[in-house]
Amino acid sequence: MPIFCEPIPQPTASTEDLMLGIGGAVSTAGTLQAAAEMLDSEPAETLVVIGPEVATSDALEFASALRLARPAVGVILVREWVDVRMLTDALRAGVREVVPAGDRAGLIVACERSHEVSLRQLAASAATDAVPAPEGRIVTVFAAKGGCGKTxxxxxLGLALATGTGQRVCVVDLDLAFGDVAISLQLDPARTIIDALPMAGHLDTTGAASLLTSYRPGLEMLLAPVVPGDAEKISPALVGELLAVLRGIFDYVVVDTPAQLSDHVLTAMDASAHIVLLTTPEVPALKNLRVTLDLLDMLSYPAGLRSVVLNRSDSKVGLGAEDVERVVRGLIAAQIPSSRDVPVSINKGLPIMLASPRHPVSQAITRFARQRLLEVPAAKSRSQRRSARRQRKAA
Ligand SMILES: Nc1ncnc2c1ncn2[C@@H]1O[C@H](COP(=O)(O)OP(=O)(O)O)[C@@H](O)[C@H]1O
Ligand SMILES: [Mg+2]
Incomplete structure (x- = not known):
């Protein structure tokens, strides 16, 4: 209800007229102090009309204080005499309009205009104040050579991120044609990515959640299609849509990939806060890693958002970590030892992280998760990266 400030104990015909101009239902305040107290108790109030009996200097002081404290509250001044000097001072003080006493129609219009301005100001400040829900971080695990240990x-890594951290994690099997997340965890692929097809273009949280297979508390899986040929039905756009919805549900979305830098994989990389490039200490794997790094550089993926991980680092095949770092032209983020316990754990359907959390392989992955993902603030440069890519493509 607008506040009408006028130091008159009983309403006179002219104050009644003013109140009608303001819009009927009005709270009256005998002093500016009382008006200020009313505003304090009414955080949603947006209009104060100051009547002709209040001294102009007091009214302007009130208006300029209010402009800072409550910018969405409009002040309208009603004056017996309006001259240019007074008008200028009033507008400078933040008064929205000065209306001559007796101009009821003018007051109605001024109140409506002020109301509109307030609504716009409130909407604008709500938009800036709104803190978006934190979005989960997408981590894409890639190697351009099969068998490097991506899956x-x-x-x-999904287990390391979800175990004892309170983080909600989803592993997405984006190896659409030959995905083996389900088989390596002995999960029944009753629901897979293919079930997202009818939801394409309007996928929501409930729809995405219906596609998931629970593995452990806090760890869900989005499994790859099982029927040969289904992979082609999944478009890169649907992958982007899925990841966008999943990142709203989970703290981390870990994406397992095929060995090709397909459009699907690039879509996942576009959405990723971090890219893990795996390699083994063998010449073909290193050659493919170098090609991948050059390609990612060309597409403007920032080097700071990716890690090179050397899997089977202790294999006695002649190439050491230094050789890999020379090829990478940078440091290796983690070295995972080779152990026959890894294939044994896969054959049992029990990941090494669960079968043996203190195993050197489990510890190396846990250390990587902590140092590179859990302890770093979320990266914010996805859109920057995308626009950089667009610029490169256009050039
Ligand atoms: N650190 C390791 N030590 C021993 N074997 C490993 C290790 N990492 C992966 N493997 C084995 O290598 C093979 C390929 O691993 P996988 O994760 O399926 O690779 P990708 O998904 O890149 O094709 C599997 O048999 C797996 O058990
Ligand atoms: Mg794989």
């Missing part, structure tokens, strides 16, 4: 790493 092993992605699944165990």
């Amino acid at each position: 092993t790493f992605a699944v165990n």
